[in-house]
Amino acid sequence: MMTEENIPNLQLTQYGYEGGITLNKWNELMNSKVDNVIDLSVNVDEEDPEIHEEQIRAYNYLIDNQEQIINAILFCLYDRYPEIKGADENGEEGEEYLPEVKDISDLKPLIELYHVHIINVFKNGIAYIGYEFNCTWDEEHGLGVMMFKDRIVDIGGSDTAILSWIAEADLEEKNS
Numbered sequence: 001m002m003t004e005e006n007i008p009n010l011q012l013t014q015y016g017y018e019g020g021i022t023l024n025k026w027n028e029l030m031n032s033k034v035d036n037v038i039d040l041s042v043n044v045d046e047e048d049p050e051i052h053e054e055q056i057r058a059y060n061y062l063i064d065n066q067e068q069i070i071n072a073i074l075f076c077l078y079d080r081y082p083e084i085k086g087a088d089e090n091g092e093e094g095e096e097y098l099p100e101v102k103d104i105s106d107l108k109p110l111i112e113l114y115h116v117h118i119i120n121v122f123k124n125g126i127a128y129i130g131y132e133f134n135c136t137w138d139e140e141h142g143l144g145v146m147m148f149k150d151r152i153v154d155i156g157g158s159d160t161a162i163l164s165w166i167a168e169a170d171l172e173e174k175n176s
Contacts, residue, residue: 006056010042012049017042025066026113039115043164055118058127061149062116068150073131074104076145076152081107084137097136110136111143121167123148128170130161146170 010019020037027036042051042059062069078101085098101107117130126149133143144160146153146167153170154160 007040007042007051007059010040010051015041016044016049017051021062021116023062023066023113023116025070038113040118041115042118043120045120052120052122052127054122054125055120055127057125058118058129061126062129065150069131069147071104072147072150072152073145073155074107076155077107077111077143078104080155115161117162119146119162119164119167121164121171123171128153128164128167130163132158132161 007017008019009021010017019040021040022037024036026038042055044051081101099106099110101110112134113131114134115132117132119128119130121128128146128148131145131147133145135143138157142158143155144158144162145155146160146163148167148170154166160166
């Protein structure tokens, strides 16, 4: 059973557990956050609204491995950035939103973490986590990343961070 000490500052709502998390290593990816508190959601089943040990382990993994997670996201985004930039339909006007990127540090001002989702899909005793970002190139759809530990499962629009079927597909793929 989950207790307040396992994942602090959570309240059960109609959508699961919600609260906030402070991730100090992510400060460079929180450009407009004054208090550096990120929204945190822990997905639970409606019939059994209990936080599972796997989700607590995922939370602890996130806290203990912030730099590896950030680097994995930035390196993946850096690899995909030419594709994102190539899909830009704004041409020269888009240069403001999709500037040239020479290394991964150039990506930091372009994205802003605003929500972390601990999904109720588990593998090897730990839950998948989704990360939602605002980004300069798509204000409407944002950027979403689904991860297992520090491995990128998928990257796309912000809904990528909340779709449990993405984690389930990865789980099935890795088990086959």
